[in-house]
Amino acid sequence: xxxxxxxxxxxxxxxxxxxxxxxxxxxxxxxxxxxxxxxxxxxxxxxxxxxxxxxxxxxxxxxxxxxxxxxxxxxxxxxxxxxxxxxxxxxxxxxxxxxxxxxxxxxxxxxxxxxxxxxxxxxxxxxxxxxxxxxxxxxxxxxxxxxxxxxxxxxxxxxxxxxxxxxxxxxxxxxxxxxxxxxxxxxxxxxxxxxxxxxxxxxxxxxxxxxxxxxxxxxxxxxxxxxxxxxxxxxxxxxxxxxxxxxxxxxxxxxxxxxxxxxxxxxxxxxxxxxxxxxxxxxxxxxxxxxxxxxxxxxxxxxxxxxxxxxxxxxxxxxxxxxxxxxxxxxxxxxxxxxxxxxxxxxxxxxxxxxxxxxxxxxxxxxxxxxxxxxxxxxxxxxxxxxxxxxxxxxxxxxxxxxxxxxxxxxxxxxxxxxxxxxxxxxxxxxxxxxxxxxxxxxxxxxxxxxxxxxxxxxxxxxxxxxxxxxxxxxxxxxxxxxxxxxxxxxxxxxxxxxxxxxxxxxxxxxxxxxxxxxxxxxxxxxxxxxxxxxxxxxx
Amino acid sequence: xxxxxxxxxxxxxxxxxxxxxxxxxxxxxxxxxxxxxxxxxxxxxxxxxxxxxxxxxxxxxxxxxxxxxxxxxxxxxxxxxxxxxxxxxxxxxxxxxxxxxxxxxxxxxxxxxxxxxxxxxxxxxxxxxxxxxxxxxxxxxxxxxxxxxxxxxxxxxxxxxxxxxxxxxxxxxxxxxxxxxxxxxxxxxxxxxxxxxxxxxxxxxxxxxxxxxxxxxxxxxxxxxxxxxxxxxxxxxxxxxxxxxxxxxxxxxxxxxxxxxxxxxxxxxxxxxxxxxxxxxxxxxxxxxxxxxxxxxxxxxxxxxxx
Numbered sequence: 001x002x003x004x005x006x007x008x009x010x011x012x013x014x015x016x017x018x019x020x021x022x023x024x025x026x027x028x029x030x031x032x033x034x035x036x037x038x039x040x041x042x043x044x045x046x047x048x049x050x051x052x053x054x055x056x057x058x059x060x061x062x063x064x065x066x067x068x069x070x071x072x073x074x075x076x077x078x079x080x081x082x083x084x085x086x087x088x089x090x091x092x093x094x095x096x097x098x099x100x101x102x103x104x105x106x107x108x109x110x111x112x113x114x115x116x117x118x119x120x121x122x123x124x125x126x127x128x129x130x131x132x133x134x135x136x137x138x139x140x141x142x143x144x145x146x147x148x149x150x151x152x153x154x155x156x157x158x159x160x161x162x163x164x165x166x167x168x169x170x171x172x173x174x175x176x177x178x179x180x181x182x183x184x185x186x187x188x189x190x191x192x193x194x195x196x197x198x199x200x201x202x203x204x205x206x207x208x209x210x211x212x213x214x215x216x217x218x219x220x221x222x223x224x225x226x227x228x229x230x231x232x233x234x235x236x237x238x239x240x241x242x243x244x245x246x247x248x249x250x251x252x253x254x255x256x257x258x259x260x261x262x263x264x265x266x267x268x269x270x271x272x273x274x275x276x277x278x279x280x281x282x283x284x285x286x287x288x289x290x291x292x293x294x295x296x297x298x299x300x301x302x303x304x305x306x307x308x309x310x311x312x313x314x315x316x317x318x319x320x321x322x323x324x325x326x327x328x329x330x331x332x333x334x335x336x337x338x339x340x341x342x343x344x345x346x347x348x349x350x351x352x353x354x355x356x357x358x359x360x361x362x363x364x365x366x367x368x369x370x371x372x373x374x375x376x377x378x379x380x381x382x383x384x385x386x387x388x389x390x391x392x393x394x395x396x397x398x399x400x401x402x403x404x405x406x407x408x409x410x411x412x413x414x415x416x417x418x419x420x421x422x423x424x425x426x427x428x429x430x431x432x433x434x435x436x437x438x439x440x441x442x443x444x445x446x447x448x449x450x451x452x453x454x455x456x457x458x459x460x461x462x463x464x465x466x467x468x469x470x471x472x473x474x475x476x477x478x479x480x481x482x483x484x485x486x487x488x489x490x491x492x493x494x495x496x497x498x499x500x501x502x503x504x505x506x507x508x509x510x511x512x513x514x515x516x517x518x519x520x521x522x523x524x525x526x527x528x529x530x531x532x533x534x535x536x537x538x539x540x
Numbered sequence: 541x542x543x544x545x546x547x548x549x550x551x552x553x554x555x556x557x558x559x560x561x562x563x564x565x566x567x568x569x570x571x572x573x574x575x576x577x578x579x580x581x582x583x584x585x586x587x588x589x590x591x592x593x594x595x596x597x598x599x600x601x602x603x604x605x606x607x608x609x610x611x612x613x614x615x616x617x618x619x620x621x622x623x624x625x626x627x628x629x630x631x632x633x634x635x636x637x638x639x640x641x642x643x644x645x646x647x648x649x650x651x652x653x654x655x656x657x658x659x660x661x662x663x664x665x666x667x668x669x670x671x672x673x674x675x676x677x678x679x680x681x682x683x684x685x686x687x688x689x690x691x692x693x694x695x696x697x698x699x700x701x702x703x704x705x706x707x708x709x710x711x712x713x714x715x716x717x718x719x720x721x722x723x724x725x726x727x728x729x730x731x732x733x734x735x736x737x738x739x740x741x742x743x744x745x746x747x748x749x750x751x752x753x754x755x756x757x758x759x760x761x762x763x764x765x766x767x768x769x770x771x772x773x774x775x776x777x778x779x780x781x782x783x784x785x786x787x788x789x790x791x792x793x794x795x796x797x798x799x800x801x802x803x804x805x806x807x808x809x810x811x812x813x814x815x816x817x818x819x820x821x822x823x824x825x826x827x828x829x830x831x832x833x834x835x836x837x838x839x840x841x842x843x844x845x846x847x
Contacts, residue, residue: 182674182675184630184674275672275675277633277670277671277672278632278633278634278635278636278670278671278672279633279635279636279670280633280635280669280670281635281636281639281669282632282635282636282637282638282639282640282643283636284649286632286636286639286640286643287640287643287649288643288644289644292640295632296629296631379627380623380625380626380627381627381628381629383593383623383627384623384641384685384688385641385644386591386593386612387591387593387616387619387621387623388616388641388644388645389613389614389616389617389644389645389646390613390616390644391612391613392612394613533595535593535594535595536588536593536594
């Protein structure tokens with residue numbers, strides 16, 4: 001196969017920075033799990049108690065691994081393995097699509113196929129490239145686990161299992177690239193498979209059979225449908241059972257072989273699933289600029305709304321668990337009360353902590369929608385809209401309206417999720433006041449991010465996207481971790497998320513609310529009136 | 541005749557760069573006005589100002605009697621435009637994009653006249669409206685923008701390099717549409733860097749270079765600018781051809797230029813001499829600029845090198 005090595009080198013050169021972030025990030029995550037376990041649950045007894053509680057709560061099992069005993073290593077793997085495997089899976093599917101379908105879509109593959117490199121060499125090179133990336137990820141994860149001092153053998157097994165799950169999804173990504181016509185289509189197919197497989201394995205674990213001492217769970221058959229489930233059933237640091245990982249490896253290699261076969265069975269640029277055609281005529285939604293903004297952003301908003309629903313569900317279903325676990329652990333109680341900023345009950349504090357996440361999600365909606373306005377401008381699709389009978393100011397206001405609507409949806413989803421959590425766990429309906437007040441308080445707090453990003457968009461368009469996400473990062477760190485790191489109260493209070501109204505034992509605390517509303521109104525009005533003087537600022 | 545577009549001393553600065561440097565442009569009602577200049581001369585900037593998408597640093601501009609930066613929305617109901625570099629929404633089909641843009645200009649949702657016109661144009665331009673924006677080639681994106689602009693009647697049409705990416709057959713269709721607009725009495729401002737296109741379509745031409753209008757008039761008035769190059773095999777320099785300029789002889793070929801309206805006059809002379817390998821080439825815009833503004837260009841290049 002001539003040309004294999006140059007193609008492989010080109011892939012490495014193009015990707016090395018990105019892959020460095022994926023692999024080192026995953027290894028760091030593995031290492032951090034050690035700090036988590038050793039600090040929160042230092043003794044064997046702590047961990048045994050935690051496992052007993054966890055077994056009773058399907059929501060936790062949904063987002064954690066497979067309990068295999070209370071030893072420190074096994075506990076680490078239980079807490080973090082699914083997320084390490086998720087990293088490996090997403091790294092692999094994006095890598096596969098990037099070097100196959102995306103190259104084809106953008107015409108680069110045509111240049112390569114015209115050389116003696118031949119038809120299947122790019123796919124083979126991508127598969128090898130993906131194997132190397134997963135090997136690196138597995139090796140670094142192993143080193144991270146060894147670094148925690150939990151044992152070398154288990155570390156090797158855990159790293160191997162993570163890498164094998166990555167290879168399984170590499171195969172899925174390669175086949176998705178063959179099936180779909182566009183890289184966007186292939187990426188979304190692959191990502192949906194990743195998410196479904198992740199949930200399948202989680203649900204399968206939650207539905208599994210616990211051992212008599214409540215320290216270990218046998219997965220139900222659902223888990224065995226998912227490569228994540230295979231990786232978890234290796235039970236590193238406990239059973240060190242390698243064959244499920246080998247199953248994932250073989251599965252990935254077989255799919256890679258299938259992708260190579262499919263590649264040689266089709267024309268360049270064609271796909272096995274034809275792209276869906278669009279509508280001949282526009283529906284009623286596309287009659288106003290507001291409708292257009294909704295059409296362009298609803299997908300992203302939907303994602304955050306689902307996130308809000310999950311956060312809401314976790315907040316109340318965990319509140320009851322926290323009450324049981326931490327009732328006799330004063331350190332956890334203190335931390336929760338600090339972040340939640342309430343001197344109310346522990347359950348109230350838990351809800352407040354989770355609803356900070358809701359505020360962050362709403363702020364993400366704000367930044368994403370305003371960034372969309374900037375992308376429209378840079379991509380050139382704002383120009384035809386502004387050349388029709390749509391004024392500049394109206395155009396910006398449409399984005400603000402849709403952003404605020406999306407943020408409200410996130411808050412409402414959070415409240416809905418929290419109610420569902422209460423209903424399922426037979427919780428205390430007295431929490432509803434805290435839930436509603438905190439949700440809408442966070443909505444106002446998130447609106448500060450909306451108007452600030454909008455102001456940046458008007459004054460310095462090119463900085464919009466970076467500025468918006470930076471604001472969120474800083475605001476979240478102050479809000480979530482400020483109290484933990486012992487920042488002075490006034491510093492933490494600088495984050496709108498922290499200044500939002502809360503429920504305390506004395507009733508609802510509204511001090512911050514008026515400030516927040518004043519900032520939102522003033523900055524919002526400023527951005528809108530400055531938009532009158534703002535020119536179109538295309539890319540470049 | 542009333543003036544549709546009028547600018548006086550229009551200046552647009554981007555930082556230190558003067559994109560427009562005192563631009564005076566007049567377009568009368570009912571004209572098909574060619575706006576001709578090399579890339580980077582300021583055509584797109586001028587159009588952005590006329591559409592109220594950019595604001596002039598100084599100078600004045602009126603379009604259909606209104607000030608484009610202030611009265612943007614009311615003005616846009618009367619104008620149809622096609623941008624120079626057409627981008628479409630990747631997840632909207634071509635048909636959806638056309639409908640959206642028409643509705644944003646005020647066409648009601650179930651307007652029968654618009655539908656009929658859109659159908660006709662999609663047929664003429666052979667556009668498949670069901671493809672998504674990301675699947676269209678450059679030419680097809682151009683067609684979507686052209687159909688969206690042409691399907692709704694307007695008083696003024698502004699086209700920025702409208703035929704870029706279109707194949708020759710579609711260029712013919714576009715010319716037909718311009719004829720239709722002309723018959724309806726509308727005004728067109730058509731920017732281009734292709735001289736022959738402007739010659740085919742326009743009644744009047746304004747030539748822009750480095751942010752200024754350097755020449756403006758009817759095609760007949762500008763005819764002196766368009767000299768045709770004639771060359772044929774020869775061993776001696778040809779003499780006695782009336783109207784021939786810049787006669788040279790090199791590499792076995794004689795070359796000279798002649799005013800484009802005088803080409804017919806020399807054909808009998810050439811036939812009589814039985815010349816071989818005859819080539820008659822209309823001048824490219826670049827040659828035109830070199831001939832008429834070559835000194836300026838050289839000076840400009842020098843200035844750039846120094847700075």
